[in-house]
Amino acid sequence: MATLTWNESFATGIAELDTEHKTMVAIFNDLHDSVESVNSRQRISRCLDRLTAQAIEHFAREERLFMATAYPRAVHHKKEHDEMKLWAAGFQKRLDEGMAEGMLLTALDSLKECIYEHMRTADAEFVPYLIAELAA
Ligand SMILES: [Fe+2]
Ligand SMILES: [Fe+2]
Numbered sequence: 001m002a003t004l005t006w007n008e009s010f011a012t013g014i015a016e017l018d019t020e021h022k023t024m025v026a027i028f029n030d031l032h033d034s035v036e037s038v039n040s041r042q043r044i045s046r047c048l049d050r051l052t053a054q055a056i057e058h059f060a061r062e063e064r065l066f067m068a069t070a071y072p073r074a075v076h077h078k079k080e081h082d083e084m085k086l087w088a089a090g091f092q093k094r095l096d097e098g099m100a101e102g103m104l105l106t107a108l109d110s111l112k113e114c115i116y117e118h119m120r121t122a123d124a125e126f127v128p129y130l131i132a133e134l135a136a
Contacts, residue, residue, distance in 0.1 A: 003029045003032050003033075003112075004025045004028045004029055004032075004112050004115060004116070006021075006022055006025045010119045010120070012123065013127065013131065014127060014130065014131070017058075017062070017127070020054065020058040020061065021058075021123075023054055024051065024054050024115065027047060027050050027051045027054055028051060028112065028115060030047050030050075031048060032108055032112075034047050035101070035105060035108060044104070045095060048092055051088070052088045052089075055084060055085065059084075059085070062077070062126070063078055063081070065130055066078070066126075069134075071129060071130070073125065073129075077122045077125075077126060080118055084114060084115075084118070087111070091111070
């Protein structure tokens with residue numbers, strides 16, 4: 001399974017958002033490594049906690065920006081954030097219940113696609129609107 005690779009096509013040009021996206025990519029790769037190389041349940045769980053905490057903080061920042069700029073796609077975008085938070089809670093629960101390694105890898109593949117897709121679509125759609133609003 002491949003790790004997540006940051007590339008400049010993900011850059012939003014907004015420093016705080018880019019820093020947080022890069023941090024989430026780094027934590028995801030740590031999580032990936034903890035599953036594939038170390039396979040320590042304790043470390044996997046700690047990585048997942050860090051990723052969840054970072055995602056919650058990041059999503060809250062984006063959602064404050066939606067409110068501040070009356071972003072018309074806020075409901076749709078927030079729904080994607082909420083789905084990812086729910087997914088993380090479900091993943092933690094399955095991990096606590098002793099999910100098999102093969103399932104862990106499959107679940108991480110889905111998470112990777114979710115993160116890529118969200119940055120490429122919902123976040124990429126929001127940022128030009130935000131930049132225009134901030135400049136107005
Ligand atoms: Fe984001
Ligand atoms: Fe987002």
